[in-house]
Amino acid sequence: MLKLNEQNYFSPEADRAYFSASQVKSFKRCEAAALAQIRGEYTMPMSQALLQGQFVDESLTGDYGAWSMKHYSEITKRDGNLKAEFMLCQEMVSRARRDEVFMEFMEGEHQVILTEELFSVPFKAKLDVLGSDKIVDLKTVRDLSPVYLPGQGRVDFATAWDWPLQMAIYQELYRKNYGEKLPCYLAVITKETPPDIRIIHIEQERLDAELAWLGNEIRRYEGIKDGVIEPVRCEQCAWCRESRILTGSENLSDFEEGGYTNE
Numbered sequence: 001m002l003k004l005n006e007q008n009y010f011s012p013e014a015d016r017a018y019f020s021a022s023q024v025k026s027f028k029r030c031e032a033a034a035l036a037q038i039r040g041e042y043t044m045p046m047s048q049a050l051l052q053g054q055f056v057d058e059s060l061t062g063d064y065g066a067w068s069m070k071h072y073s074e075i076t077k078r079d080g081n082l083k084a085e086f087m088l089c090q091e092m093v094s095r096a097r098r099d100e101v102f103m104e105f106m107e108g109e110h111q112v113i114l115t116e117e118l119f120s121v122p123f124k125a126k127l128d129v130l131g132s133d134k135i136v137d138l139k140t141v142r143d144l145s146p147v148y149l150p151g152q153g154r155v156d157f158a159t160a161w162d163w164p165l166q167m168a169i170y171q172e173l174y175r176k177n178y179g180e181k182l183p184c185y186l187a188v189i190t191k192e193t194p195p196d197i198r199i200i201h202i203e204q205e206r207l208d209a210e211l212a213w214l215g216n217e218i219r220r221y222e223g224i225k226d227g228v229i230e231p232v233r234c235e236q237c238a239w240c241r242e243s244r245i246l247t248g249s250e251n252l253s254d255f256e257e258g259g260y261t262n263e
Contacts, residue, residue, distance in 0.1 A: 004113050004124055012040055018115065018124040019221070021166035024214065027221045028162065031231035033239035035224055042239045048085060051075065053140045055089040056189060060096060061110040061128045061138055088191060092140065095195040096187075102197050105129065105136050105187050116176040118169065119218050125173050129187075135170050136185045139163065143190050144198065158186060164202050168210035 002017045026034035036042035058067040075086045108131035129136035147160035167184040190196040223229035
């Protein structure tokens with residue numbers, strides 16, 4: 001099995017060898033797109049939201065200097081000053097650093113790589129903060145309002161992005177490595193002006209439920225990844241739009257409200 005380090009953690013080889021929380025969430029959103037990414041047929045474009053999240057992550061738990069040099073042209077204007085959206089990120093970082101409790105939750109080992117089998121399938125994870133008594137993941141979000149999901153209605157922002165599932169995977173990987181479960185927290189900073197900050201504990205009952213869900217689904221995702229199960233297309237994402245092949249006409253009623261969703 002490929003041994004992971006800082007240099008190869010995000011490599012295509014690592015993604016083929018291991019599942020991760022991000023990969024599971026991708027399969028959950030669209031099985032066809034997730035498989036296309038693993039096979040190198042599709043690369044999800046780097047969005048501004050993702051860059052903003054990385055800016056904050058690297059500032060508080062990573063190597064901001066190296067990251068900013070790598071993404072210099074994306075985050076700065078021609079005069080060398082930060083673009084407005086990344087000046088906001090500076091405000092977000094400053095807001096977090098002013099809060100004693102928030103920064104206490106940033107204490108510990110940063111960017112810790114873990115690997116182990118979950119449900120007999122190799123998994124990898126990179127923990128933002130591993131404290132002596134907790135696991136913390138740093139998150140940025142537009143605001144703390146509920147989010148509308150087709151087929152589910154309004155759900156809390158953490159559920160909308162499958163963060164409890166991510167933390168359940170982190171907790172179980174830690175348990176498999178070290179023999180104990182650590183409580184899991186989200187350290188959240190909003191992109192509002194001024195930014196809001198919260199430390200959110202994910203209850204163990206929720207983590208257990210998310211892990212049980214993973215146990216029920218991982219065999220299908222493994223089969224898709226191995227090429228023995230045909231992936232389902234969501235018909236809504238960028239990959240499905242790009243790879244769509246028409247086979248005929250559709251009825252107008254297919255596009256009525258509730259009849260054309262990404263469920």
